[in-house]
Amino acid sequence: MKIEKYNQRLLAVLGTVGVIFLIVALIAFISITIMEHRRFDDDxxxxxxxxxxxxxxxxxxKREQVISYENPRLIDTLNSIYIIPVSHKTLNEQEEIGKTLNAFSSSDSYEPRDTRYSNQYYGAFNNLIVYNPKDGTNKKLFDKRVNFSLIKAEYFEDDILILMNVSEKDTYKDGVINLLDFKSLYIYSLRKKELKKVGIEGMDVFNFKFLNNEKNLTIQFGVDKNNDGQFEEYNEPTLIKRYDFYNGKLTDIIDEKINSDLQKTLEGTKK
Structure with a gap:
């Protein structure tokens, strides 16, 4: 009799555990299904x-999408060969197909490091002092009101470059100068004690990257397609150019014909 009661209790416990397991499994299945459905919708x-x-x-x-280029990624270290992935951006508003193409982007992924050492500092800055404790001298880099959040130091064999992505005008017209406004890239050479400005009027310096073991850079410029004085990363494209550190010139990386072909393919005008 006792064995029979024990078996009944054991079966009851096992049944309860089984029901709980099925409920948990059902909830997990529903959750996974919902997540997959949302992910599919996002895709x-x-x-x-x-x-x-x-x-x-x-x-x-009309068109709703424009091409956008990713940051150059080093593919052949020995020969310094890069690949530039092509993506697209969906605009907030439709625009005419004949409108000037200003669409070019960046997502960082793993790539082999070059031999330079770099360092970064984050905060809310309005100037930068270069201080020499040996002779007690100090130098401020800006004589105007600016705002920046990143100070990046790049180390070369013959120099150290300090880079800052700087806002200096209230382009967004919200009453403050901050990172919502257009930014220019400033480069300061510790050896030459020179400050260079890199920018395009009406565009935002969104990102920059040194080419492998060179002082030349690739720079992404955010295109303000809706002309509100602010670059919106998720709906507006970026234009990528090469900056020659020595002569100060900006040049296109992507051939204009390739750029035009890619855009026409995306918008469906190239058959």
Whole structure:
């Protein structure tokens, strides 16, 4: 009799545990399904437009997406060969297809490091002092009101360069100068004691990267397509250029024909 009661209790416990396990498994399955569904929706939302949508837009001579280039990634260290992935951005508002192409982007991923050492400092800055304790001299870099949050030092065999992404005008018209406003890149050479400014009027310096073991850089400029004085990373594209440190010139990296072909392919005007 006691054995029979024990078996009944054991079966009851096992049954309860089984029910709990099934409930937990069901909840987990539902959660995973919801997450996968949301992920799928996100993938669809950020993908390129369908052929049907493209046809509708072409009837009105409109487009909603523009090409955007990723940061150069080192693929061949010995020969300093880079690849530039191409992505796209979905605009907040449709625009005419004939409008000037200002669309070019960046997401950092792993790549082999070059031989330089670099350091970064984050905060809320409005100037920078270069101090020499040996002779007691100090030098401020800016004679105007500016705002920046990053100070980056890049070490070379013959020099140390200090780089700052600086806002100096209230382009967003919100009453303050901050990182919502357009930024320019400032480069200070400790050896030459020279400060250089790199920028394009009406654009934002969104990101920059040194080419392998060189002082030349690639710079991403954020394009303010809706002309509100602010670059919006998720809806507005970036233009990528090469900056020659020695002559101070900015040049295009992507050939104009390739740029035009990529945009036409994306918007469906190239058959």
């Amino acid at each position: 669809v939302e950020t993908g390129i437009l369908s052929d049907e949508k493209i046809e509708e837009l072409q009837k009105e001579n």
